[in-house]
Amino acid sequence: MTLLQRAGRWLFATPPRIVVVAAVSLTLLTVGYLRIPTGPSYGCPRPLSRLDGDSLVGDYTGSGGMRITLHPSTFSVENWPSGDIGFHGADSRLPSGSGRWSMDTYAGSDEKLLRLSFEGGPGAAEPKPLQFLAVGGDRGHRVLFDDEDPDVCPDTVLTRAPR
Known part of the structure; x- marks a missing residue:
């Protein structure tokens, strides 16, 4: 008698x-211990502390056509x-851009932070592009996200494209 047959006999x-x-x-299920995925979101991402920069290289996509491609030292x-969405409005976006990136850590923490240095930079009247992203994981998926408040799930999440 197999294990499956034994389990069935015990259960019924x-x-x-x-x-x-x-x-x-x-x-x-009602309390939420057994989750059923209901969409493309995997949950609320958490920052990672153990990571090397080479493992970040790749394409990441987010909502509204947002995309970043990380090469070994450029993006x-x-x-x-x-x-600074509050000042320039929610629709304020940079159509395209490039520059250099580096890994950093949060002050007083081991959590990894991606620092983006845009070439040229914005003009005085132009909105400043998002320059810092937390590096994290979301149920086994590598993500980059804007970690403004660690108590709230971020609005800006970029998921790594499959290789």
Whole structure:
């Protein structure tokens, strides 16, 4: 008798066992311990502390056509958001740009931070592009995100494209 057959016999041997299993499953599902993915989001990303810069190289995409391509020391962006959205408005985006990137850490923490240095920079009246992204993971997926408030899931999340 296989393990699966034994489990089936145990579960369906008496009616109360199946009722108990169903009640516990339903309770856990309603409380949220068993999650059913409902969309493309994997959850709320968490910053990573162990990472080398070479493992970041690749393409990342986000909402609204936002895209960043990281090469070994340079980057290029498309549809890039402004870092000061409150002043310039939510639609303030840089159509394209490029520059150099480097890894940094948050002050007093080991969590990794991606620092973007744009070539040329914005003019005095132009919005300043988003220049810092946290490096994180979201259920096993590498992501870059704007970590303004660690108590709230970020609005700006870029997911790494499959290789």
